[in-house]
Amino acid sequence: MNAQIPKHIAITMDGNGRWGKARGLSRSEGHFAGVKAMEKVIDACISLRVEALTLYAFSTENWSRPLDEVNYLMSLPIKFFHEKLPQFMKRNIRIRTSGNLKKVPFPTRVAIEKAVKRTRNNDGMVVNFAFNYGGRDDIVQAIKAVVREKDVSGSQDITEMDIEKHLYTNGLPSPDLMIRTGGEQRISNFLLWQAAEAELYFTDVYFPDFDETDLKEAVCCWQKQRGYVSIYEKSM
Template sequence: MNLSRERPTAPPSATRPCSVSIDPTSASSPVPEHIAIIMDGNRRWAKQHGLPVALGHANGARQVRKIVQACANRGVRYLTLFAFSTENWRRPQDEVSSLMGLMTLYLQREVKDMSAKGVCLKIVGDTSGFSERIQSLIIEAQEKTAHNSTITLTIAANYGGRWDLLEAIKSWQSAHPGESVNGLNEATLSTHLGLAYAPDPDLLIRTGGESRISNFMLWQLAYTELFFTDTLWPSFNAAELDRSLAWYSTRERRFGGSSKT
């Protein structure tokens, strides 16, 4: 994994996204096929603006539609958003309740717009942990957008990278009863992961200033370029997305090999 840490005081270098411009429509500018985003900073954004935490999450949810459209406009085919981790249940109950309410509203209100814009929605995670109402809305939303092909939006909800790996192994064992795990290899295990339908992310963006991946897509991020920005998620817009794409365009992806230069 290669990473960028965006800091205002850092010396000029190839890892400073501000120093590079990008034209998203230019054929010479490489566009990631798959972008994953850890949407961090809703609570701090609310605090900075003197608002309740619930409104921070609500403003973060509003950014999702904008970033999905921005990614689609730039030719990104897959976008995966880390919305709710398996560890987030430990947060205060009122905050968890507001997050569940937001998820319900999102699934109810956004499906029509997604269908109109060609967005295929997928939810990855342990959905059995959600209420029956949310589970029903998830199934309905996925069915209604299943044939869309402009961009595949995956919402990782009640998801953890370790959970994903354990579930993949269980799935393989269920499909191969009585077989030794010696018959399991990387290619086969990958087909049992929650995002088996998508290529591994080319670029991971984490907003909010933290420099860690927080148990997100542990298997899939092996060769992903990592971009960390101090911008809080509710303030992350198309211009911020282009900053990350500008940095990505300077990267030489080696996948464990040697440099071409």
């Protein structure tokens, strides 16, 4: 069979804080290093011709972290999109978000929504930032939306398609490959519905150290699991 590439890769970018601590740095410095790694992963996915990349940037559980760390995480999208949005436009990248932005501080929400609006007509790779995202919350809000819709139409029948239409990821293909860095082997409330058929790949590499070679290794494992010929195995 010919070599194939996952259409949609989803990544839990774990280990930033521990990466910083291991180097005598702050957790915030670890998160900053994670942003730099994220840029490299986006570049690598474009090179591989991946159609969609979802990055677990901030979970609904992350609000329980220390306030200074949360505040820093909320500042990162503002700085990131201010710097990178022109490049995303040049590279035809379309930005999407999954999650409840209503609970995000106003400046952060504005920065994210601006990036989504500016890139909405781009038709290249989709980079979907899961921000203030929780898989259970995603399913609950989708079901609520379906119920409201059914109340209006008078129909009582609820299908999987109805729910999928109202998930935050509506319009994106389901993830083929879900990667988690940092050594933990948990889904952690990430894309619970969408991951039903995804291959799960766990690596001990902290996300700031995760690079194109690590990504290709994950894709190679996915190709083997699906019975595809890998074009990367000999080069690694």
